[in-house]
Amino acid sequence: METYGIDYKESGKKGCVSLQKVYVLDSSVLLHDSRAIFQFQDNEVIIPFVVLEEVEGKKRREDNVGRAAREAIRNLDRLRNAGRLSQGVSLPGGGKIRIELNHYSREILPINSDLSLADNRILAVSLSLAREEERSVILVTKDIAMRVKADALGILTEDYYNDKVVMPQITDEVLRISLEDEQIDELYRNNSILWHETLPSNSCIKTVLSDQCVLPLVSSPDGKRIIYCMGQGRASWDIRPKNIEQAWALEMLHSTEIKLVNLMGPAGTGKTLLALASGLEQTVHGDKYLRMLCARPIIPFGKDIGFLPGEKEQKVRPYMQPIYDNLEFLLRSKKDKERERSGESIVESAIDLLIKKKQLEIEVLTYIRGRSIPNQFLIIDEAQNLTAHEVKTIVTRAGEGTKIVLCGDTDQIDHPYLDRESNGLAYIAARLKGQPFYGQVRLVHGERSDLATRAASLL
Template identity: 45%
Template sequence: MKKIFVLDTNVLLHDPQAIFAFDDNEVIIPAVVLEEIDSKKRLADELGRNARSVSRLLDKMRGEGQLHEGIPLPKGGVLKVELNHKSFIRLQEMFGDVTNDNRILAVALNYRLEQEDLAASGTVTAAREVILVSKDVLVRIKADVLGVQAQDYLSDRIIMSSDIYSGYVTLFVHPAVIDEFYTYRYLAVEALQLPVQLNPNEFVILRDEMGSSKSALLRVSMDGGKLEPLYLSNDAVWGITARNAQQRMALELLLNDDIPLVTLNGKAGTGKTLLALAAGLMKVEDEHKYKKLLIARPVVPMGKDIGYLPGEKDEKLRPWMQPIYDNLEFLFDTKKSGDIDKILMGLGSIQVEALTYIRGRSIPGQFIIIDEAQNLTKHEVKTIVSRVGEGSKIVLMGDPEQIDHPYLDSISNGLTHIVERFKGESISGHMTLEKGERSKLAQLAADLL
């Protein structure tokens, strides 16, 4: 039986195409949602862009009929703008204030009651399910209190949390396989008949299934056909040496000029930023492979004005960019406050920027580091990566468990999205850093808190 889905404003602001994601079911947009979208359309950020997209889409569909009567959708469903709030009195008794959220809840509750009345009167054989779709947790909780089904918007998710790509796999094999690798310095993937599908540039840790200490660390070739040894030794990179296997694998990706897209996941203190900066400095300052090292991070929320702070642009940016400067001070081993600014000014090849100022640019021949990428939406990540010009390398990193964006989570954020979309491509590589190396206290805090 077809269902009725009532959409919250945040669903459309998150994905303007959401109305097409419910197959042949009925999609209801409460009238108050249109008011909220109208209030957002003048914003210069991602919400404003999506609000304008929804407005144009609904205006186009208006040409096919009356929205309040229902417009057919491509998959057999119906789109309808609902004006009925007659159940709002009941909500006022429970929740009090006349808020937009409560008006949306009233529409969902009214549909549920109408379906129950139709079923009770025998007009229909069974009541249709009414489901409120919202990315607001509290709205879903309030719907549950009212007896209305509610769920998160999941259509844009490409994986489940348990299936997030880590960039490496541990396999237990016969010791003869490990001996063969050390003899011939490669293994054919097809001949191994592995139980898992390997991606290009994925790392493989081979361990002896008999229980000995034999092991090997390998990387899948760019064509996916062979397991090869790592190209790099564990030498220091700008004074930084890998402290665990994941960090060594990350450096392998960061220093490989044939991999222009690298993504790094990891909790606070796992070394993401430090490793990326050390690799970027080596490539720019020592090897001169790239003309400039560009480091950027979103000013959360991204796209908002960073004004109301004293000074010029660089002074306004400093509080947001301080984590980057902290790592640069460590790498340059500065002793006094302000020394790092003099060093960066003297070099001229290192630029620290906010993502607000990176959009619309074309960036060739640069080593680009995007920090805190988990706070980006899919569209924002697409916008940024599409800025990468010829001869550039981009590194996106962050912790999907630490998200400040109100409508993103560990699965729907831009960093996780690009990891999953590019994991099968030969030009990309990914690594999940798991062990904290900042301090024992920092590791305990990340695990326990």
């Protein structure tokens, strides 16, 4: 993870005096991380006045951007008690923050630049400071176009790196071991064996047998045992794994010791289907959980269709349709087909019946904040569209006996201020890997249909 505030040392002087940097923050940074002003160590943070205007314009929104805007304004208001922000106020980490009121010049930008645009006014502030300051002046923005314009003007510019993580190669996350014939026989008999060394908790493992057959294995949470994932004909709600990654996923989904499972992979690899099948099996048949709760962030694909009519359930149905599609596939194959064959008329769908019995709840993430969720199987779909702060908020909602499953693809992000290195899914993977309560699987093989798999690779 990138760290801000690496000091440049001025050599030749006794004691070596450090030269601070000056970071100019774009509004996209504050709307992405409301605590961004505290992340620059002992350097000076500059917020152009136009940034305050942009953030204020977002504060009445009821989504996550609005929440970040309100929190950013509250943080600045608390700092105001320590002095005038326009003159500079010390930050807890040793740095300084200042709201810049000047540097509104038409001559400093290229001819015909429209200074009514907020981006151009921020660029003007950055360029003017860069010409006046002896220190390095860096514009920090999540806006790619803004970084390109800044570079064209000769302004040093960076993305906001504080919550970025670098995911390892998929092959680096899978352990490979060799087993003796006696160990393999014991695996088939007992589903697990003791291992001679401590392995990383809940790691995906595979071993290749003499006939080139690959066994899917995982390490136990304490790392002292190896578990055979296909033991006792592993299946959930009549869904059986079609590849080794799905076998790893089902094992972790059924483990009572793993409280948080992270399933990452492209569309069609079975993330949501496996999570729902496991949740139904353990909730409806196994009685391990009181309810299965499914949720996803409301971020439309493509142009938004505006306000929707009806009650809350009718309004959110279009956004939750992928979950309904998978549930209908699972439940129809299990119940409705049998009733149809017997000639029985279907008055209510199996989904409606489970909802009435309070064994199933389909909700939007907006309504999860502030809740305590005990003894439930909680599935968060499209988790790549969540920030690190939002994922932390969701995970901390878990009460006693709750299991959380995060599903998503870091290459399909619709959030305007997130990318594959700064989303909540990747953040969780980087921070919790190796914890005994956490397991993750990166699925790679598309199993939706032959058409979908071929199209994904060719188009």
